Amino acid sequence: MKPHKQPVDIFQVFGDTPQVLTEVLQDGINLAVWRRRLPPQLEDFAALLVSLGHPLDDQRVIDVDEQRVPVMPDLLREAADLHGYEAFVADVTWLVAAYTCLVGAQRVGLRLRLLAGPMCPRFHVDNVPLRLLTTYLGPGSEWSPEHATPRGKLHTEDVPVDNIQQLDAGDVAVVKGEKWQGNEGSGLVHRSPPGQQGRLLLSLDWLA
Numbered sequence: 001m002k003p004h005k006q007p008v009d010i011f012q013v014f015g016d017t018p019q020v021l022t023e024v025l026q027d028g029i030n031l032a033v034w035r036r037r038l039p040p041q042l043e044d045f046a047a048l049l050v051s052l053g054h055p056l057d058d059q060r061v062i063d064v065d066e067q068r069v070p071v072m073p074d075l076l077r078e079a080a081d082l083h084g085y086e087a088f089v090a091d092v093t094w095l096v097a098a099y100t101c102l103v104g105a106q107r108v109g110l111r112l113r114l115l116a117g118p119m120c121p122r123f124h125v126d127n128v129p130l131r132l133l134t135t136y137l138g139p140g141s142e143w144s145p146e147h148a149t150p151r152g153k154l155h156t157e158d159v160p161v162d163n164i165q166q167l168d169a170g171d172v173a174v175v176k177g178e179k180w181q182g183n184e185g186s187g188l189v190h191r192s193p194p195g196q197q198g199r200l201l202l203s204l205d206w207l208a
Contacts, residue, residue: 010146010186021102021174024130030176030188031143038136038170042091045084046137049114050198054078056114061207062096064108070096076112088136092202095172099132099204102174109205116198123161125187126177129206133173138199140167143190166193 012031013023024032038046049056058076074080075089096108115138123144133141144161167173178187193199 012143012145012188018098018172021098021172024174024176025102027182030146030183030186032174033167034172035168036170036172039087041084041087042136045079045082045088046200048082048084049079050137050200053116053198054114055116056112058110058112060110062108062110064096064100064105066101066104069093070100070108072096072110095132095134095202096204099174099206103130103206105206105208107208109207111203113201113203114198115192115201123189123191125189126175127179127187128177129180131175131177132202132204133167133175134171134202135167135169136200136202137169138197138201139193139195140169140171141173141190142166142193143188146186161189 009028011029012033013020013029014033014035015023016035018034018036020034021032023029056076056078060072062070062072064070070093072089072093075092076085079085079088092110092112096110099105100108135141142164143166145163145165175188175190176183176186178184180187
């Protein structure tokens with residue numbers, strides 16, 4: 001007879017330095033958040049980009065190497081003439097490099113989206129190992145603490161959730177999904193924020 005597997009308590013961690021992101025690799029942690037304040041130059045760039053109101057979606061797969069700076073030619077090229085573009089590209093490049101080191105990736109999926117409304121309005125879990133999310137402007141993603149999460153109803157209805165938490169613009173979050181080994185049934189429950197506010201969102205996925 002197999003021994004009964006004890007349930008693992010699920011936690012979320014927060015910190016003021018990027019080192020906190022490494023804690024998501026530990027068992028029982030399904031969210032690590034670096035609480036950062038964006039430099040004014042990045043805030044201004046994102047605000048100007050959102051104010052233009054043009055739909056933007058830059059989606060690409062990047063071959064990466066922990067020993068080399070990621071190469072992303074023509075990233076969000078529609079915005080290349082805006083003030084602050086170089087600083088924005090440098091920030092995205094740094095995040096890709098940090099994420100590459102965190103997971104030991106060889107290939108990363110990048111997506112930059114300018115959103116006018118919620119993309120995933122219902123609470124859900126991601127069917128991925130680890131996903132990095134950061135919102136440069138607009139409301140951040142909402143998530144549910146484990147004690148307030150009715151997991152059994154996630155795929156059947158629009159579930160009411162108590163004590164909803166929210167990321168701030170500038171926060172860098174690494175979200176553990178259902179495909180992380182040993183995390184089955186414990187992926188972070190989250191959703192896009194409701195409303196029609198403009199958002200500039202970056203997501204990174206570990207593909208290989």
